[in-house]
Amino acid sequence: MSSTTDKIKGLANEAAGNIKQGVGKATGNENLQAEGKAQELKGEAQKAKGDVKEGAQHVADKVTGKA
Template sequence: MGSTTDKIKGLANEAAGNVKQAAGKAFNKPDLEAEGAAQELKGEAQQALGKGKDAVKKAVDKV
């Protein structure tokens, strides 16, 4: 995957995770809330991966 794709998927996972967490809190469903937290972390990791790919590409382009 490209860096842009990783960042977009990361944002989507973060957003979905936040929605799940809110729904879990609203409906008193700790499992859904935990699932949302995990999905949010996955999204953050995907974004970091995308940013890392950008940094590597910029470094390689300078050489």
């Protein structure tokens, strides 16, 4: 999976998690709130993974002279 794909999926998971948290708070559903928080954290991790991949690619490009 590319760094861009990781970042996009991360953003989508963060957004979905935030929505679930909001609906859970509005309805008093603590399970939905917890599920939303977990999904948000998953999204943050996916975005970070994408950032690391992107950084590694930049380093590799500099080493090989592609930058």
